[in-house]
Amino acid sequence: MRTRKWRNFDSGKLNEVLGHFYMYAHKQDGKHYKATSFENIRHALNRHRCGVPYSRKIDIIKDTEFSDSNECFKAAFAELKRIGKDSVDHHPVINETDRKKLFGSIIMIPDAPEALLNKVQFDIRLYFCRRAQENMHGMTKSTFEVLNDPKTGLKYVAKCEDELTKNHRGNHRELTSGVMPKFPGSPYCPVKSYETYISKLHPLCTSLWQRPKESFNDEDTIWYCNSRLGEKTLAKFMTKLSEGAN
Incomplete structure (x- = not known):
């Protein structure tokens, strides 16, 4: 998603682009993101959209205009959990x-x-x-x-x-x-x-x-x-x- 293009999208177009992004997002090597990383990306996009220099008063997570893209996010997030990408790396509790x-x-x-x-x-x-x-x-x-x-x-x-x-x-x-x-x-x-x-x-x-x-x-x-x-x-x-x- 190129910032220079999506920063000026209206809510309808942005909702469409976000939905597509959520469903097809992968790392550069083609592998899936971990669920935590995927969720962090979503929050980062929201902060970036609302912060300087754009400062648009929209919330891509809570606003109803983005319900379709959020359903895509939920589906993609559920799939990451299903394939085991919701794990967190921990140190062994005992040697x-x-x-x-x-x-x-x-x-x-x-x-x-x-x-x-x-x-x-x-x-x-x-x-x-x-x-x-x-x-x-x-x-x-x-x-x-x-x-x-x-x-x-x-x-x-x-x-x-x-x-x-x-x-x-x-x-x-x-x-x-x-x-x-x-x-x-x-x-x-x-x-x-x-x-x-x-x-x-x-x-x-x-x-x-x-x-x-x-x-x-x-x-x-x-x-x-x-x-x-x-x-x-x-x-x-x-x-x-x-x-x-x-």
């Missing part, structure tokens, strides 16, 4: 040495309520890189789902609902994504642990993170109380886990 040490410790062997809770919560943090403790506290049994990969026939866990973060309230959604894969034959398979955990949760509590029972039998159908874990408990999880593994 490989510490991870092996944790998996080998008794606090992570998934054969008891508290250890299974530790294992699954660790896996969720590792694969989905949650950035806000309030998200952990707000997770429910329906936050994730187990799906089958048609290409491999293997199960995987994926996020099935967008959640608001502390830094992205209002109309902004958290832009993290990912999948938790199955490792057939592994006693520490994250999918197997997740499915076992879900099957043992208290049916009357919707929270994903429930307080483990102090006493239990292996054959019990419910390993957890009708009580969610508190925010402070979740916030201190990684510290407590590391201390327990030492």
Whole structure:
């Protein structure tokens, strides 16, 4: 979109050009933008249009004259999310040495309520890189789902609902994504642990993170109380886990 041409477009023409731009925007190497970059471009265009030297009193995001182009943006944005371009690069939450040490410790062997809770919560943090403790506290049994990969026939866990973060309230959604894969034959398979955990949760509590029972039998159908874990408990999880593994 050449600035010298589009700066003088009326709203109707600009709406048309923007719609075309949103649907066909790519980087110079032909690859797709990440969803966050795509959204930033849109906001930059809006600021550029309203700022010096143009200072036109229009808003290409909110004004009704741009409803058609905004529908194009929404469609293109949804497609970027569908093909996995809504991910955010994060540093690993724990290094490989510490991870092996944790998996080998008794606090992570998934054969008891508290250890299974530790294992699954660790896996969720590792694969989905949650950035806000309030998200952990707000997770429910329906936050994730187990799906089958048609290409491999293997199960995987994926996020099935967008959640608001502390830094992205209002109309902004958290832009993290990912999948938790199955490792057939592994006693520490994250999918197997997740499915076992879900099957043992208290049916009357919707929270994903429930307080483990102090006493239990292996054959019990419910390993957890009708009580969610508190925010402070979740916030201190990684510290407590590391201390327990030492």
